[in-house]
Amino acid sequence: MIPDFGYGVLVLTFFMxxxxxxxxxxxxxxxxxxxAESARRAMLLTFPLLSISSLSLIYLLxxxxxxxxxxxxxxxxxxxxxxxxxxxxxxxxxxxxxWSWLLSAFTSAVxxxxxxxxxxxxPWVMVVCGITLAFFLSLAVFFENPFVKYWQTMSGEIVExxxxxxxxxxxxxxxxxxxxxxxxxxxxxxxxPMLYLGFVSFVIPYAFAMAAxxxxxxxxRWIRLTRRWTLWAWLFLSFGLVLGxxxxxxxxxxxxxxxxxxxxxxxxxxxxxxTAFLHSVMIQEKRGMLKQWNMILVILTYDLxxxxxxxxxxxxxxxxHSFAQSAIGPMFFGFIVITFLSSTALLIWRWPxxxxxxxxxxxxxxxxxxxxxxxxFMSILVVCFWGVIFPLISELFVGEKIxxxxxxxxRATAPLFASLLFLMAIAPLSAWGHxxxxxxxxxxxxxxxxxxxxxxxIFFTFTQSVPALIGFFLIAFALSITLHxxxxxxxxxxxxxNENFATAFFTLISRNRRRYGGYIIHISMALMAIxxxxxxxxxxxxxxxxxSGESLNIADYTVTYRELASWDDxxxxxNYTRAVxxxxxxxxxLGTLHPRIDYYFDAEQNMTIPGLRPSLRDxxxxxxxxxxxxxxxxATFKIYVNPxxxxxxxxxxxxxxxxxxAAWPDKDPEAQSARVRGKVYHSSSAD
Amino acid sequence: MKKYLSLVLFLFVFVSLFTSVAFAQExxxxxxxxxxxxxxxxxxxxxxxxxxVCPTEACRQWRELIRQMLxxxxxxxxxxxxxxxxxxxxxxxxxxxxxxxxxxxxxxLLVIAAGVFFLFRALKGWTKxxxxxxxxxxVRNDVSKKVSAQDDYVVRLEDELKKRK
Numbered sequence: 123m124i125p126d127f128g129y130g131v132l133v134l135t136f137f138m139x140x141x142x143x144x145x146x147x148x149x150x151x152x153x154x155x156x157x158a159e160s161a162r163r164a165m166l167l168t169f170p171l172l173s174i175s176s177l178s179l180i181y182l183l184x185x186x187x188x189x190x191x192x193x194x195x196x197x198x199x200x201x202x203x204x205x206x207x208x209x210x211x212x213x214x215x216x217x218x219x220x221w222s223w224l225l226s227a228f229t230s231a232v233x234x235x236x237x238x239x240x241x242x243x244x245p246w247v248m249v250v251c252g253i254t255l256a257f258f259l260s261l262a263v264f265f266e267n268p269f270v271k272y273w274q275t276m277s278g279e280i281v282e283x284x285x286x287x288x289x290x291x292x293x294x295x296x297x298x299x300x301x302x303x304x305x306x307x308x309x310x311x312x313x314x315p316m317l318y319l320g321f322v323s324f325v326i327p328y329a330f331a332m333a334a335x336x337x338x339x340x341x342x343r344w345i346r347l348t349r350r351w352t353l354w355a356w357l358f359l360s361f362g363l364v365l366g367x368x369x370x371x372x373x374x375x376x377x378x379x380x381x382x383x384x385x386x387x388x389x390x391x392x393x394x395x396x397t398a399f400l401h402s403v404m405i406q407e408k409r410g411m412l413k414q415w416n417m418i419l420v421i422l423t424y425d426l427x428x429x430x431x432x433x434x435x436x437x438x439x440x441x442x443h444s445f446a447q448s449a450i451g452p453m454f455f456g457f458i459v460i461t462f463l464s465s466t467a468l469l470i471w472r473w474p475x476x477x478x479x480x481x482x483x484x485x486x487x488x489x490x491x492x493x494x495x496x497x498x499f500m501s502i503l504v505v506c507f508w509g510v511i512f513p514l515i516s517e518l519f520v521g522e523k524i525x526x527x528x529x530x531x532x533r534a535t536a537p538l539f540a541s542l543l544f545l546m547a548i549a550p551l552s553a554w555g556h557x558x559x560x561x562x563x564x565x566x567x568x569x570x571x572x573x574x575x576x577x578x579x580i581f582f583t584f585t586q587s588v589p590a591l592i593g594f595f596l597i598a599f600a601l602s603i604t605l606h607x608x609x610x611x612x613x614x615x616x617x618x619x620n621e622n623f624a625t626a627f628f629t630l631i632s633r634n635r636r637r638y639g640g641y642i643i644h645i646s647m648a649l650m651a652i653x654x655x656x657x658x659x660x661x662x663x664x665x666x667x668x669x670s671g672e673s674l675n676i677a678d679y680t681v682t683y684r685e686l687a688s689w690d691d692x693x694x695x696x697n698y699t700r701a702v703x704x705x706x707x708x709x710x711x712l713g714t715l716h717p718r719i720d721y722y723f724d725a726e727q728n729m730t731i732p733g734l735r736p737s738l739r740d741x742x743x744x745x746x747x748x749x750x751x752x753x754x755x756x757a758t759f760k761i762y763v764n765p766x767x768x769x770x771x772x773x774x775x776x777x778x779x780x781x782x783x784a785a786w787p788d789k790d791p792e793a794q795s796a797r798v799r800g801k802v803y804h805s806s807s808a809d
Numbered sequence: 810m811k812k813y814l815s816l817v818l819f820l821f822v823f824v825s826l827f828t829s830v831a832f833a834q835e836x837x838x839x840x841x842x843x844x845x846x847x848x849x850x851x852x853x854x855x856x857x858x859x860x861x862v863c864p865t866e867a868c869r870q871w872r873e874l875i876r877q878m879l880x881x882x883x884x885x886x887x888x889x890x891x892x893x894x895x896x897x898x899x900x901x902x903x904x905x906x907x908x909x910x911x912x913x914x915x916x917x918l919l920v921i922a923a924g925v926f927f928l929f930r931a932l933k934g935w936t937k938x939x940x941x942x943x944x945x946x947x948v949r950n951d952v953s954k955k956v957s958a959q960d961d962y963v964v965r966l967e968d969e970l971k972k973r974k
Contacts, residue, residue, distance in 0.1 A: 522910070525900070664840075
């Protein structure tokens with residue numbers, strides 16, 4: 123009953139989205155206000171409808187309706203209720219519904235307010251979102267239906283179908299297979315929604331960009347209207363990526379946070395174009411340049427978002443053959459090709475109108491440096507994109523399966539990331555319009571000396587590796603320039619306004635949120651880079667089998683194996699095997715750690731949880747790899763020392779502070795942009 | 810005396826040769842030696858998982874195979890080659906630098922080089938363009954006002970800093 127109801131509502135929503143898109147096109151072409159309003163209402167309806175459909179699915183998940191195939195695949199009786207709810211996005215069919223639900227929520231949010239203000243854009247925004255929504259719903263309705271049920275035929279065969287199969291009875295398995303244990307980690311419970319929030323929010327700026335192209339408005343209005351959407355999209359996507367990294371570090375048991383896995387890269391690629399976009403829109407806002415380029419970036423971001431969902435969902439990564447077998451693979455592929463070609467066609471049509479309003483005056487001006495920044499982000503994208511698709515190309519054309527693994531990406535992207543750090547350091551010092559080597563040099567030489575001194579100190583105390591020293595120099599350079607900017611501006615305020623230092627500092631930031639939010643993000647990037655250099659360049663590891671009382675040494679640490687216990691937690695369906703190890707450093711006892719292996723009965727799968735001792739200097743990360751029967755009490759441990767790792771997490775926390783500062787809603791954005799358009803740029807909208 | 814010395818030396822070298830051979834046969838390679846090689850290989854069954862950290866039973870056996878090959882005196886290169894011959898080039902971390910797979914390395918370089926070329930050409934074109942007023946003078950003025958206005962903040966900041974001094 124409930125599955126049929128949920129499915130019925132889903133089908134209805136699909137037609138509603140389709141209607142909204144078609145009616146929107148028709149209304150805009152024929153200038154029919156009435157039809158446009160009807161399209162808008164249809165779109166507004168998709169949100170409550172999808173919420174009802176999703177609630178039906180959640181009801182089925184929570185109440186163990188294992189006759190529904192999706193429920194059987196992602197839940198089991200022993201799972202706690204909150205995990206059953208979050209299993210909504212734990213499998214393919216549910217996550218497509220989740221994606222659609224988010225998109226309908228965002229589209230409704232855009233069209234419910236300000237409809238009158240943006241009468242020009244919004245019908246087309248509705249059309250673009252409606253088409254995207256109808257596409258995702260069509261996948262859920264026709265190919266990956268979360269409401270499909272099991273039926274047992276007369277011959278005893280089990281088949282999947284939404285509707286009753288002739289002469290068959292409903293088949294209800296005793297228990298479900300349960301969610302993949304790796305996905306039961308708190309980090310993984312919120313990682314996919316964050317990523318999806320980021321993905322879906324990027325649809326909105328794209329929709330506005332297309333609306334601007336279609337209506338022929340060549341100014342930066344679409345960018346102003348979507349600036350905050352873009353920032354929040356970026357925040358969610360970044361948050362999703364960081365959570366994914368933290369999750370990998372905590373449960374994947376390979377001592378790292380990022381493995382250049384195609385699925386990770388799939389989420390990273392829209393982040394790259396999105397970041398390039400965030401920078402280059404500033405040039406359009408300030409200088410009226412790069413209009414065409416911004417369109418290209420937003421189109422790329424949108425299609426990379428779809429491509430990212432596609433890569434993780436189509437099975438194409440395991441093999442070209444599984445791509446051909448899965449129904450949604452070709453659908454995704456077709457949709458990406460169609461949207462890419464049609465957006466590009468629109469862009470070419472409007473190309474002449476999007477010419478720059480001013481010219482570049484200097485290779486060292488802020489806008490030129492932003493262009494180099496874009497070049498670097500795009501170069502990283504090229505490496506990532508090619509690395510992800512080359513195995514498929516190789517398999518397709520020469521029938522040879524190959525792997526593109528971490529060394530490929532690391533070698534190719536390290537110099538690009540280093541150049542980005544350098545740009546990040548000097549770009550804030552350059553002026554819009556015109557800068558010279560002299561002006562840049564005058565503004566940065568003190569910071570360069572500070573950075574050099576720090577690098578020399580690192581040379582004598584930590585490492586003599588040249589690539590690492592270059593990295594540390596660039597980080598120190600970027601940090602000292604950015605901090606100096608804060609210092610200078612705060613002091614100026616202290617002097618001019620007679621404020622105390624703290625007040626001046628906070629007022630400075632709150633009055634120029636976009637500028638200083640950006641600087642905070644730059645500082646956070648530099649901190650994250652410290653962590654990345656630490657773990658990439660200086661990670662040590664050792665592995666050994668120990669009897670009780672024996673020790674392994676790594677760096678200054680000594681890890682002594684004490685004991686091991688194994689027990690069942692029947693209500694939760696898990697067996698825990700937990701080792702107790704003592705940790706000391708240079709003979710000083712530091713504490714006890716408990717690396718363990720959790721075995722999930724329903725999914726028949728292990729999860730390796732490290733014993734972790736974090737510090738700002740390094741993380742001691744101990745994995746229980748294997749153990750002998752309790753009688754002999756031997757166990758194998760893999761131990762990593764991950765230097766500077768926590769700077770990465772610290773940096774990411776600061777990063778969120780920075781984005782929040784930059785994206786925090788103004789009291790009245792419309793009034794502000796009116797003021798901006800009017801005549802004077804106030805300091806509050808500078809940068 | 811000299812005769813004895815050379816004999817002792819000879820014996821010493823002879824014996825040490827044998828003992829080292831005996832050592833090589835007796836000690837089983839450590840986990841670290843195995844992992845150093847397994848790290849460079851990708852699990853032939855699981856997607857994108859390095860062999861040294863792959864938890865599956867198959868991978869455990871492959872690691873034991875590496876250990877066995879090491880104790881037989883095989884070199885790292887020989888072991889890597891053995892796996893490649895057995896399971897194809899995808900067990901290596903990177904595409905082979907040969908034949909079709911060269912494209913994996915060349916294409917990104919070419920694309921990035923093209924990007925650099927076009928960007929610099931465009932920049933050169935822009936910076937060398939005559940600064941004469943264009944037809945859309947109105948827009949230009951607006952924009953330059955915009956720029957100077959937003960640089961205002963910086964100018965004010967500099968002024969205040971100067972005053973402080």
